[in-house]
Amino acid sequence: MTYEPDEPSDEGAVRDTSPAGRRLPPRGSTAVATAQDPPPNGWAVRMRDVAKSFGAVIANRDATLDVAKGEIHALVGENGAGKSTLMRVLSGLYAPDGGTIEVNGRDVTGWKTTDAIAAGVGMVHQHFMLVNTLTVAENVVLGQEPSRGLTIDMARGIADVRALSAKSGLVVDPTARVADLSVGEAQRVEILKALYRGAKILILDEPTAVLSPPEVQELWQVLRALRANGGTVILITHKLDEVIDVSDTITVMRAGRTVTRMATADTTPRDIAKAMVGREVALALDASPGIQVTGENRAMRADASSKALRIALAVDGLTVRGDRGTIAIQNLSFSIAPGEVLGIAGVEGNGQTELLEAIAGLRAAESGRIVLEDTSLIGLDVRARADAGLSHVPEDRHRRGLVLDYTVADNLILGRQHHFTSRGLMGGTLDRTRIEANAALQIKSFDIRPPIASLPARALSGGNQQKIVIAREMGREFRVLLAAQPTRGVDVGAIEFIHAQIRAARDAGKGILLVSADLPEVLALSDRIAVMYGGTFVTVLPAAECDAELLGPYMTGAAA
Amino acid sequence: MKSSLYKLASAFLAPLVALAIAAVVGDLLILSFGQAPATVFRLLVEGTWGNPYGLGQVLYKATTLTCTGLAFALAGRAGLFNVGAEGQLAMGGFAAGIVGMLLPSSVPAVIATLLCLVAAMSAGAAVGAVPGALRAKFGASEVIVTIMLNFVVLALLNWLVAAKIHVPETLHTPPIVAGGVPRIADAFPAFHGSAANWTLIIAVVAALVSAWYLFRTRAGYELRAVGLQPDAAEYGGVRVSRVLFTTMCLSGALAGLGGMNFVLGYKGYYEEGFAGGAGFLGIAVALVGRNHPLGILLAALLFATLSQGGLAVNALVPKQLTDILTAVVILAVATAVPEVQRQLRAAASSAASSLAGAMRREG
Numbered sequence: 001m002t003y004e005p006d007e008p009s010d011e012g013a014v015r016d017t018s019p020a021g022r023r024l025p026p027r028g029s030t031a032v033a034t035a036q037d038p039p040p041n042g043w044a045v046r047m048r049d050v051a052k053s054f055g056a057v058i059a060n061r062d063a064t065l066d067v068a069k070g071e072i073h074a075l076v077g078e079n080g081a082g083k084s085t086l087m088r089v090l091s092g093l094y095a096p097d098g099g100t101i102e103v104n105g106r107d108v109t110g111w112k113t114t115d116a117i118a119a120g121v122g123m124v125h126q127h128f129m130l131v132n133t134l135t136v137a138e139n140v141v142l143g144q145e146p147s148r149g150l151t152i153d154m155a156r157g158i159a160d161v162r163a164l165s166a167k168s169g170l171v172v173d174p175t176a177r178v179a180d181l182s183v184g185e186a187q188r189v190e191i192l193k194a195l196y197r198g199a200k201i202l203i204l205d206e207p208t209a210v211l212s213p214p215e216v217q218e219l220w221q222v223l224r225a226l227r228a229n230g231g232t233v234i235l236i237t238h239k240l241d242e243v244i245d246v247s248d249t250i251t252v253m254r255a256g257r258t259v260t261r262m263a264t265a266d267t268t269p270r271d272i273a274k275a276m277v278g279r280e281v282a283l284a285l286d287a288s289p290g291i292q293v294t295g296e297n298r299a300m301r302a303d304a305s306s307k308a309l310r311i312a313l314a315v316d317g318l319t320v321r322g323d324r325g326t327i328a329i330q331n332l333s334f335s336i337a338p339g340e341v342l343g344i345a346g347v348e349g350n351g352q353t354e355l356l357e358a359i360a361g362l363r364a365a366e367s368g369r370i371v372l373e374d375t376s377l378i379g380l381d382v383r384a385r386a387d388a389g390l391s392h393v394p395e396d397r398h399r400r401g402l403v404l405d406y407t408v409a410d411n412l413i414l415g416r417q418h419h420f421t422s423r424g425l426m427g428g429t430l431d432r433t434r435i436e437a438n439a440a441l442q443i444k445s446f447d448i449r450p451p452i453a454s455l456p457a458r459a460l461s462g463g464n465q466q467k468i469v470i471a472r473e474m475g476r477e478f479r480v481l482l483a484a485q486p487t488r489g490v491d492v493g494a495i496e497f498i499h500a501q502i503r504a505a506r507d508a509g510k511g512i513l514l515v516s517a518d519l520p521e522v523l524a525l526s527d528r529i530a531v532m533y534g535g536t537f538v539t540v541l542p543a544a545e546c547d548a549e550l551l552g553p554y555m556t557g558a559a560a
Numbered sequence: 561m562k563s564s565l566y567k568l569a570s571a572f573l574a575p576l577v578a579l580a581i582a583a584v585v586g587d588l589l590i591l592s593f594g595q596a597p598a599t600v601f602r603l604l605v606e607g608t609w610g611n612p613y614g615l616g617q618v619l620y621k622a623t624t625l626t627c628t629g630l631a632f633a634l635a636g637r638a639g640l641f642n643v644g645a646e647g648q649l650a651m652g653g654f655a656a657g658i659v660g661m662l663l664p665s666s667v668p669a670v671i672a673t674l675l676c677l678v679a680a681m682s683a684g685a686a687v688g689a690v691p692g693a694l695r696a697k698f699g700a701s702e703v704i705v706t707i708m709l710n711f712v713v714l715a716l717l718n719w720l721v722a723a724k725i726h727v728p729e730t731l732h733t734p735p736i737v738a739g740g741v742p743r744i745a746d747a748f749p750a751f752h753g754s755a756a757n758w759t760l761i762i763a764v765v766a767a768l769v770s771a772w773y774l775f776r777t778r779a780g781y782e783l784r785a786v787g788l789q790p791d792a793a794e795y796g797g798v799r800v801s802r803v804l805f806t807t808m809c810l811s812g813a814l815a816g817l818g819g820m821n822f823v824l825g826y827k828g829y830y831e832e833g834f835a836g837g838a839g840f841l842g843i844a845v846a847l848v849g850r851n852h853p854l855g856i857l858l859a860a861l862l863f864a865t866l867s868q869g870g871l872a873v874n875a876l877v878p879k880q881l882t883d884i885l886t887a888v889v890i891l892a893v894a895t896a897v898p899e900v901q902r903q904l905r906a907a908a909s910s911a912a913s914s915l916a917g918a919m920r921r922e923g
Contacts, residue, residue, distance in 0.1 A: 383797030
């Protein structure tokens with residue numbers, strides 16, 4: 001398995017094999033997903049039965065999209081529903097495996113990005129593709145520079161950009177350097193870039209993920225102005241308030257398929273959330289043995305609540321800043337009892353990463369207290385926190401959880417290397433004998449395959465790589481476990497195994513904080529469920545009272 | 561067993577291919593001078609490994625190159641690109657020369673040599689500490705800082721020697737009184753006339769200790785994790801910025817150690833410009849040696865042979881021929897070995913982003 005560092009979140013479908021597979025709704029069970037009557041202005045985009053797989057992983061199947069000219073069309077769905085893949089097919093980045101694509105009535109199936117740009121289809125990606133050291137105007141005209149003989153006519157470029165900026169309402173100084181812009185301004189440059197290339201159909205991939213509320217309102221103004229000028233906008237999002245705010249029509253995707261298409265005026269956030277999450281989700285998962293909610297499990301919950309007098313982990317008034325310096329966690333307080341799993345549900349990017357990093361000591365807390373049983377963790381470094389009894393399964397095993405070029409044996413001591421040194425004179429030397437013994441033990445008890453300690457971690461499958469992390473963090477003495485996306489990109493067998501390990505740890509009295517983008521997983525494993533949105537818990541409920549339909553609106557900010 | 565054999569073979573494959581390419585280019589160049597390649601190459605081998613003097617010169621040159629190669633490799637393993645070995649080497653030699661000059665002759669030889677060794681390594685470490693601290697504290701690219709610091713250090717030493725402490729009519733310091741390293745020729749008269757000295761042993765020990773440090777100690781485990789995946793290292797409780805700082809200091813110390821070879825073992829004084837590019841050639845040594853201390857010992861011998869061989873063949877072809885061969889080997893390795901490419905690219909992007917940041921602050 002190779003590491004793809006900058007995958008957009010929707011590519012979750014690509015790696016996230018098994019849950020998607022089980023979450024697939026049966027064919028034909030859903031509402032009519034296609035529009036029959038042609039709109040007054042005609043169709044801008046018609047995608048029919050589009051299929052796209054990456055290896056064994058299906059990102060899109062039977063995906064259908066109808067977008068009328070001159071509308072703002074919202075494409076919604078959970079992480080990994082296949083929205084980004086579908087749009088990448090539309091903009092020519094991926095060739096579809098099957099299905100047809102029409103743009104403005106012309107069959108363009110399998111076209112290239114250059115064809116798409118020439119036909120007026122422009123995509124603004126979630127991750128900006130700008131040259132930071134160049135100015136706004138230089139970025140906008142890049143690739144289509146106005147020239148005078150052999151030189152670039154930058155004066156004209158600046159004038160062009162200024163005119164386009166005034167016309168579209170995308171206010172930004174053409175002579176400013178991109179590196180000096182705010183995120184919102186950088187996004188305007190991306191949109192200007194698409195418009196400069198003559199985009200009539202503009203695709204925006206989660207444009208508001210990085211914007212502040214006033215910037216979001218400005219963006220809506222721009223999109224409405226584009227619509228007024230006959231432009232078509234396709235907006236990928238999973239925030240329901242936005243969908244209601246700005247769109248004319250909504251297409252909902254789930255597990256690679258188009259589920260339904262509806263007019264925004266005729267629907268409610270609750271309906272959209274239901275379509276996104278899907279009743280079939282909960283039903284399909286209840287039937288799965290791996291994450292069944294058993295009677296024994298419920299008994300454990302009752303038991304756990306009686307133990308609530310003691311506290312495994314307490315977080316009090318925690319405030320943490322994100323990478324951009326904005327507040328990512330706002331005054332958050334909660335506690336976890338020994339033998340309790342607190343599950344955090346929520347769309348990624350609402351502060352979950354920052355929360356776990358702050359508890360693990362990887363990110364400084366602005367203010368607040370973090371206490372593990374009787375040890376205050378604030379001021380301790382990562383190593384001291386681990387030694388205090390904190391285990392951490394990080395969300396990204398390729399970036400943080402493993403050193404991919406290290407052997408399985410060496411990875412099995414990461415974070416505990418100071419416990420594997422020789423004693424006495426050669427105090428700084430690693431004790432190979434104990435490292436090998438540890439590896440042999442963990443490989444056996446966590447069934448890591450192939451059982452070869454000297455293999456580099458890179459050579460193992462995703463599921464077995466994750467087992468290395470799980471073995472390291474759970475195959476030792478610990479009191480609190482932070483588990484982030486513990487089964488992401490892991491095969492079915494490994495999922496069951498990892499879930500069983502988490503349950504066993506809970507039964508052994510460990511406090512567990514579980515973060516997962518996979519809602520069924522959170523539902524199946526947690527005793528209590530907190531929904532995180534905008535850096536805080538919008539609700540905390542006993543798991544017994546929760547289901548996907550209830551949580552959906554909280555996750556998307558529709559019910560607060 | 562089979563896999564480790566395979567690994568060993570693949571580690572040697574790229575350098576061997578690079579050598580083969582260099583040989584072909586060398587043939588063509590020799591032919592263009594109207595000489596027979598076989599004759600010239602025989603002369604090259606005879607003039608280097610074929611007699612004790614030539615071998616001594618090769619070993620002498622390889623000693624310095626081993627130190628600067630190790631300096632680059634240690635930093636490289638932590639993801640750092642130390643271009644500053646040239647300045648660190650010069651500073652190490654200067655410090656050894658000054659301490660050797662100041663020590664009274666009554667100090668026992670072993671202690672005096674040890675004091676000079678400590679001085680050379682500390683001085684190199686101090687020069688390495690500057691880019692290390694700037695990188696650890698402010699994220700400044702060590703590529704830029706080490707390049708610039710070379711100019712600063714060399715100019716500073718030039719001024720110190722020329723204006724303060726030189727022997728009149730020369731550009732070198734007064735000779736050392738105590739702390740000299742005996743020449744190999746003292747024990748094996750056949751090496752008579754060659755500059756080879758027992759600093760060679762110190763360099764080999766430095767390589768063995770580096771290998772032990774990198775692959776057997778906890779510090780080495782953490783250092784390599786920082787180089788491979790800094791985020792994973794941080795997650796594993798490693799204080800990444802501290803490792804970056806320590807590694808630059810150690811890297812500078814290894815380069816500084818190389819200064820002993822010239823000052824204590826060969827001339828007996830510090831002379832302006834003695835480093836003569838050995839710091840930069842250390843980069844090539846480390847790249848060809850695949851950043852492995854034992855590979856570096858071999859690569860240092862290779863480049864030392866080419867350098868000394870140039871003098872041996874000078875009668876038939878210009879000695880710059882072997883400079884060209886050296887360059888061809890470096891280019892071939894840089895093209896063929898993926899990890900070298902990765903390292904070069906990382907260095908380039910770190911330098912570019914650092915420069916862009918500086919330009920932005922100025923503009």
